[in-house]
Amino acid sequence: MxxxxxxKKACAILxxxxxxxxxxxxxxxxxxxxxxxxxxxxxxxxxxELYERQSGVAVRLNLGSSGVLQKQIExxxxxxxxxxxxxxxxxxxxSAGLIAPGTRRTFARxxxxxxxxxxxxxxxxxxxGLAGPEWARLAIGNPQTVPAGQxxxxxxxxxxxxxxxxxxxxxxxxxxxxxxxxxxGEVDAGFVYASDVPSSRGKAVIAAAAPEGxxxxxxxxxxxxxxxxxxxxxxxxxxxxxxxxxQAILERHGFLPYR
Numbered sequence: 001m002x003x004x005x006x007x008k009k010a011c012a013i014l015x016x017x018x019x020x021x022x023x024x025x026x027x028x029x030x031x032x033x034x035x036x037x038x039x040x041x042x043x044x045x046x047x048x049e050l051y052e053r054q055s056g057v058a059v060r061l062n063l064g065s066s067g068v069l070q071k072q073i074e075x076x077x078x079x080x081x082x083x084x085x086x087x088x089x090x091x092x093x094x095s096a097g098l099i100a101p102g103t104r105r106t107f108a109r110x111x112x113x114x115x116x117x118x119x120x121x122x123x124x125x126x127x128x129g130l131a132g133p134e135w136a137r138l139a140i141g142n143p144q145t146v147p148a149g150q151x152x153x154x155x156x157x158x159x160x161x162x163x164x165x166x167x168x169x170x171x172x173x174x175x176x177x178x179x180x181x182x183x184x185g186e187v188d189a190g191f192v193y194a195s196d197v198p199s200s201r202g203k204a205v206i207a208a209a210a211p212e213g214x215x216x217x218x219x220x221x222x223x224x225x226x227x228x229x230x231x232x233x234x235x236x237x238x239x240x241x242x243x244x245x246x247q248a249i250l251e252r253h254g255f256l257p258y259r
Contacts (some may be wrong), residue, residue, distance in 0.1 A: 021066070031058035032233045034076055035160040037085035037146070038174045039110070039193050040220070043253035050249070051240050065174040067145025071151030071185050073098055073225060078233040083222040083241070085110070085175075085193075089219040103224035105237060107242045110218040111194040112151045112210040117185045117203065124189065124207040127214070131161045139170045139181040139190035147218070148175040152191035154215035179204060194256030195242040200227070219258065 019069055036044050041122055048059030062069065062079065070089040072078055074096065082099070084090045093099050114124060117175030122134055130138060151170075156162035170187050174176045178190040184205040190204075217255070222241055224234040240246045247257060 013197065028057065028239065030091045030233070031060050032080040032082065032228075032230050032231070032237060033060050033062060034081040035062040035064075035073065035079040035085055035225075036081075037066045037147070037220070038063045038224050039067070039085050039177045039196055040083055041176070042199060043195075043250050044230055045255070046240075046249050047237075047241060047246055050245065051237050054240075055233065055236060057230070057236075065141065065146045067142075067147075068173075071145075075083075077147050079219075079225045079230065081237055082224065082229040083107075084147070084221065085218070085220055086150060087216075088150070088223060089147070089242040090223060093225075094223070098225040098226050098230065100226050100228065103238060103241050104221055105223070105238060106219050106221050106258050107246070108220040109258055110220070110254075111256070112143050112148065112155060112204045112215060112218060113192060113194050113197070114189050114191055114199075115179070115182050115204040116189050116207045117182055117198075118205050120188070123189060127155060127209070127210055128159055128161065130156075131164055134164065135188050136168055137170050137187040138165060138168050139172055139178040139187040141175050141178055141191070142171050142173065146172070146174055148191060148193055149217055151210070151215040155210040158214040159211070167249060193254075196252060215235070216231065219253070 044061055047230050052058050065083040066086050066089040072090055073093055143149040143153040175192050175196055179192050179200055181187045183200050197204055207257050218221040222238055224231055228234045
């Protein structure tokens with residue numbers, strides 16, 4: 001009987017300890033999930049750090065091509081904020097009612113350029129020059145899912161050389177993959193944003209910019225996702241991106257102001 005009373009008392013103490021531990025467990029870290037175009041990677045990492053210092057809320061980035069991120073959100077993947085490198089992907093989500101009304105804002109612009117591996121013996125003065133036979137392999141983001149590829153296709157069609165280049169195009173899943181192909185010397189040139197080039201650390205150089213008016217304006221929209229788990233925090237992050245501090249960070253990373 002004495003042993004039985006001992007074990008009952010021990011079990012009761014253990015249960016109390018477990019309940020106390022559960023009650024006094026440190027609160028789970030607050031965070032928001034931002035699905036963002038990979039061309040924004042460096043700028044949004046810095047913006048995320050600033051937001052966390054100011055709010056105590058961590059920013060977790062889900063990086064990819066805008067089209068893939070759009071499909072993820074359509075499929076019900078969690079996200080608090082969506083930042084796209086193209087209007088088309090945001091338009092689709094907004095039309096489907098997956099963007100919180102009144103939260104969409106355009107916050108940056110960019111330029112489409114052709115880059116070459118540093119030290120390439122080839123020379124290029126304009127996009128039209130890519131029609132020359134010396135340009136055998138050209139990396140391009142998939143125009144169906146990668147806005148940079150969409151803009152490149154528009155520019156090449158505008159210049160009437162798209163059809164002539166079809167056999168030379170090397171598709172990539174996102175704009176940073178295009179840059180990787182160029183840096184590794186696996187292609188002669190690639191189509192990226194001007195803001196991507198600094199991340200190559202001098203291993204890729206700009207050879208030419210797309211002619212003015214040859215493609216749709218490269219605009220970056222951002223919005224709160226309708227089913228955001230943390231809508232208030234999501235809107236605060238959007239305000240930071242569109243505000244003075246956010247714009248200064250974006251400019252430092254090579255983006256152009258929207259206005």
